[in-house]
Amino acid sequence: MALLEAHDLTKTFRRPEKDPGLRGSFKHLFQRKYSTKTAVGGVDLSIEAGEAVAYVGPNGAGKSTTIKLLTGIVEPTSGEVRIGGLVPHRNRVANSRQIGVLFGQRTQLWWDLPVRESLALLRDMYDLSPDRFRAQLKRFDEVLGLDELLPVVARKLSLGQRMRADLACALLHDPRIVFLDEPTIGLDIAVKDRVREFLRQLKAEGTTIMLTTHDLGDIEDTCERIVIIDGGRVIYDGSLAQVKDRYARERRVHLQLGSELTVTELADRFPQATVTAGAEGRREFTIAFDKAELTAGAVLAGVAQIAEVLEVKIDEPAIEDVVRKVYAGELLLAEGSTP
Amino acid sequence: MVAETLFAVRRNARLYRRSLGAVVRAVLEYVADFWILIAAGIVTQSLGLVFLSVVMSRVPHLNGWSYPEMVLIYGLAGVSSGIVPVLSDGIWQLASFIHNGQLDYALTRPAPPLMQVMSAWVGFNGVGDLVASAAMLTWALTRVDVHWTPLNVLILLILMISGIALRLAMCVVANTVSFWLRMPMPMFAMTAWQVGELARYPLGIYGFGLRFLLGAAAPFAFAGFFPAAWLLDRGGYAWLGILTPVVAVLWWIFAVWLFRRGLRRYDSAGH
Numbered sequence A: 001m002a003l004l005e006a007h008d009l010t011k012t013f014r015r016p017e018k019d020p021g022l023r024g025s026f027k028h029l030f031q032r033k034y035s036t037k038t039a040v041g042g043v044d045l046s047i048e049a050g051e052a053v054a055y056v057g058p059n060g061a062g063k064s065t066t067i068k069l070l071t072g073i074v075e076p077t078s079g080e081v082r083i084g085g086l087v088p089h090r091n092r093v094a095n096s097r098q099i100g101v102l103f104g105q106r107t108q109l110w111w112d113l114p115v116r117e118s119l120a121l122l123r124d125m126y127d128l129s130p131d132r133f134r135a136q137l138k139r140f141d142e143v144l145g146l147d148e149l150l151p152v153v154a155r156k157l158s159l160g161q162r163m164r165a166d167l168a169c170a171l172l173h174d175p176r177i178v179f180l181d182e183p184t185i186g187l188d189i190a191v192k193d194r195v196r197e198f199l200r201q202l203k204a205e206g207t208t209i210m211l212t213t214h215d216l217g218d219i220e221d222t223c224e225r226i227v228i229i230d231g232g233r234v235i236y237d238g239s240l241a242q243v244k245d246r247y248a249r250e251r252r253v254h255l256q257l258g259s260e261l262t263v264t265e266l267a268d269r270f271p272q273a274t275v276t277a278g279a280e281g282r283r284e285f286t287i288a289f290d291k292a293e294l295t296a297g298a299v300l301a302g303v304a305q306i307a308e309v310l311e312v313k314i315d316e317p318a319i320e321d322v323v324r325k326v327y328a329g330e331l332l333l334a335e336g337s338t339p
Numbered sequence B: 001m002v003a004e005t006l007f008a009v010r011r012n013a014r015l016y017r018r019s020l021g022a023v024v025r026a027v028l029e030y031v032a033d034f035w036i037l038i039a040a041g042i043v044t045q046s047l048g049l050v051f052l053s054v055v056m057s058r059v060p061h062l063n064g065w066s067y068p069e070m071v072l073i074y075g076l077a078g079v080s081s082g083i084v085p086v087l088s089d090g091i092w093q094l095a096s097f098i099h100n101g102q103l104d105y106a107l108t109r110p111a112p113p114l115m116q117v118m119s120a121w122v123g124f125n126g127v128g129d130l131v132a133s134a135a136m137l138t139w140a141l142t143r144v145d146v147h148w149t150p151l152n153v154l155i156l157l158i159l160m161i162s163g164i165a166l167r168l169a170m171c172v173v174a175n176t177v178s179f180w181l182r183m184p185m186p187m188f189a190m191t192a193w194q195v196g197e198l199a200r201y202p203l204g205i206y207g208f209g210l211r212f213l214l215g216a217a218a219p220f221a222f223a224g225f226f227p228a229a230w231l232l233d234r235g236g237y238a239w240l241g242i243l244t245p246v247v248a249v250l251w252w253i254f255a256v257w258l259f260r261r262g263l264r265r266y267d268s269a270g271h
């Protein structure tokens, strides 16, 4: 059995239906009307130990709600979840020892306490020995630069510092599986890189990871599997490489030349590609092609025969592009579903 | 089984203590607040006593109770209600936790969520309440007409502890209602707390409705009046005082059950 099994997981929220204004609120007091909103509708998911899964989808797709269902924070309306054989919302205490959770928009640090004290409280809850605790702090210091944050009161931390401290909180007890809901939200490039490095390390150590993000750079190096959700339903579940391979084959080579050429000259040379001129007119070009039909190497070699190449930049499509296509409803991923 | 339970109780007691300790250290960052809150507690209690004294200076006996006896009830009830903010002020934040979806992390940690909520804050005003009430209680105990034996001292202690436990359980129940009411403020619990203030006077001065409310439906009277009546051997209903531990245990069972039911309704918040 897989480490995490979710079957037909569904959560509907009940929303009061009020007319706008005070009058509407008053009316609601006497005539209660509710509408239901299905945040997650029939999600099936199975995650093996050691897997790293990216869980992506547009705003309001139901990602955070799924994580809350999987971690036992909210009870599903129907369907079931098991992590390591435990039902999270029935065995909260036992389950919490095997999972780690981070919600990027919300901290679990005690607001008025220094980071060190928050970690110490968690140490007590998770029954960590002083030696283990020290070893963990040392480990977090190496990748997350935790030491400088330890004496700082949580409410005085910057967003990036807070996120680093929260990552330490989520992983203090060496959980078998971690759920990270937007762990890089609002971070600058430097901190993002740190967090990504940390994720790679976790993955290498064999921790199972489920990660949601809108920044797909977070997942490219860490996750081999991607689950795309929209409107509360899984619309793709499969390998990230396969998605990229199938739907992200376009490559773009940007060239800066030492001598002048025309678009037609280049287009004639590469009939399979689309050539466009750059800002600098006849010395700058972008050549876009399908990587199954042409290679970047062939393009470079071909151009070098007719002009001096000063600078080259090759763009691989980010997984963003693929997901954007899915969002826009361009892709029906039926063939790729569930490997 | 017994050993396991005992271990769990000790573990949770330790976690509770550490949690409160951490909050105390945090609050001590604002030292001025700390003293102001304690002073506020003492002033509030003293004002209540002044009111009582004014009334009693006109009528030496109220419903058959002398002034020191009235102070005894007043002090007993004050001690139990003063400890609530010290031990479990976090429970008053439950409504806003629910409203803002702030219970999320508490539900992913290996400690009882109710305990994490209760120990999320310490109300230092309770320290003031406690100091003033303990002073009144001491004063009253040395003046009331009681034949002290080791046994009734012990029983009084047990009744006081049970009264405190009962107040805590009632406070948990009143705040747990927030899982159903979904308001950002614990309005229900605040009202209930005000009702509890009525139980600082002899029950006999009230009509049947209030007597039923304070003695049975929301039995605040067990956290002051009934134990005092038992101690003073008032006859009639006074034996009810000895039931305080039973009432406290029943209310705790109800509180824990209700909180669990409430958690099942918890929906977090969007995002």
Ligand SMILES: Nc1ncnc2c1ncn2[C@@H]1O[C@H](COP(=O)(O)OP(=O)(O)OP(=O)(O)O)[C@@H](O)[C@H]1O
Pocket (backbone or CB within 6 Å): A013, A014, A015, A037, A038, A039, A057, A058, A059, A060, A061, A062, A063, A064, A065, A066, B267, B268, B269, B270, B271
């Ligand atoms: N506690 C709640 N009560 C009512 N509706 C909710 C609640 N939580 C989420 N929703 C609704 O459920 C839907 C899914 O929300 P969810 O937070 O899971 O989306 P998400 O995929 O995490 O989006 P984002 O990328 O914006 O974080 C939304 O339409 C949201 O309005």
Ligand SMILES: [Mg+2]
Pocket (backbone or CB within 6 Å): A063, A064, A065, A181, B271
């Ligand atoms: Mg979200």
